[in-house]
Amino acid sequence: MAFFPEVKRKLRQIFNLTSFRPHQLEVISTTLSGEDAVVLMPTGGGKSLCYQLPAICDSGKTRGVTVVICPLLALMINQVEALKEKGVDVAFYNSEQDAKESDQVTRRLRSKGNRPRIFYITPEKLKHSSLVGRLLNEIRDDRELARFVIDEGHLVIKWGRDFREAYKYLECLRTDFPGIPIMALTATATQQVKEDLIRILKIRGCKVYWQSMNRPNLNYEVRPKKGVDREIVQFIRAHHAEETGIIYARSRQTCENVAKKLRESYGLKARHFHAKMQNVDKKDALAKWQSGQCKIIVATIAFGMGIDKPDVRYVIHHDLPNDLDGYYQETGRAGRDGKPADCILYYSWGDVNTRRRMIRDNTECDSREKEHQEQEILRVAQFCQNNVDCRRTQVLAYYNETFDPDLCENGCDNCRNPSGIEEEDVTDMAVKIIQLAEVLVDGGKFTITRNQLLEFLWGKSGASTRAIQMQSHELFGSGKNMPRDRTERIADRLESMGIFRIFSKQNGEWSAAYLEVRYLCDLFTLS
Incomplete structure (x- = not known):
């Protein structure tokens, strides 16, 4: 690696570091060699260094401007200011700039041989600005386009399939700029998200770097949602006063109401934060929270993404997250300094039903997307209702990562309070579930999801031809007399034992997770 001496020198000079975290050097070497990369590192794992350090190096195969596609203005501003403090030449376009500031950025991007090292931009600006398209072509023609970086890469799928069409436009990068390396970074990605990301970006054959997503310093707990505001205040005062x-709250109105109540009724230093606030108010709330003048931010889900505040001691979900991926992302904003932090989720079945009604009433989603979103919120409900299995094991299984609950070390409520657990032989039901799965897939002729398998087991009849054909089968509804949470746990245990395997397959525009039967077992018990 001819570039290693420069990389090591600038690591120390610019970032004041003397060593790399796991996989950082490999990722940096990959992009400096002109190769594509997908990087999955847990929050606080050092993703930003993977592109910021090579951006200031001159010894790579491609060199010049590193274009960073960033989802949120607050995240962009945060990173730009941090880089400027380190003396890095960085520029960005944003909607708050006046004409003079924008013109200055444009002139810098046209200054051959003197362009900024890093250029931040939103996917919307990339898609809709003809000026940006011309500038990128000029930079490429001058052989000064080093790489494209997609920060928070999971949003290409998560937001691209939901409400930010510009993310799907990123497929143009490989088509319009062949030979320019692409790097996508994220703290979370299921197998199907990873496969969709690689397919959309057209970077098959890219290097994939993955770390365990376990955050051992985080404590996970689910609590019943009763008198939630009072419960939150009691928790903060007892465990995190002045920290x-x-x-996180579902709606903008809830954010404002909860923050106001915390201030006026309980005397806590709280501010709200959501997308519809005036920019000056958002900046003020963020600045006061980061400086410690405000201790609590009550926010919608986008807040905190990429914001480098290491001393967040707790993350509380006032309302349900959209899916387990969102839950992991949002809890991951706690304890980035490696010190203990608490993650509390308040749950009620009423919230689940509210979310399901919102999904079904959404006229902007097709039936396939509605089904996907409803399955995701039901998976969250199952996680909340499961008061036996280690929370870590459950969350990491969502990402196809096996985790030994003995390693949790009482880091979740289920591991700390195992009282009331009784051992039960569930062999008969396990065998029925396996047999039903074998019938449903019929030697690979059909595909089924985990939720579809469980619905057949419970005897829920759907509108599909397959459901109608199955209603007369002896196994249809064979699990309806057992509590649903128990059959869900048996199915998940079969997966963890390797009897079921989850695989991804493209279904229309996006991939979906399907279930495959691998082999049978003779006898086991579920505690």
């Missing part, structure tokens, strides 16, 4: 935290 920094985030409370």
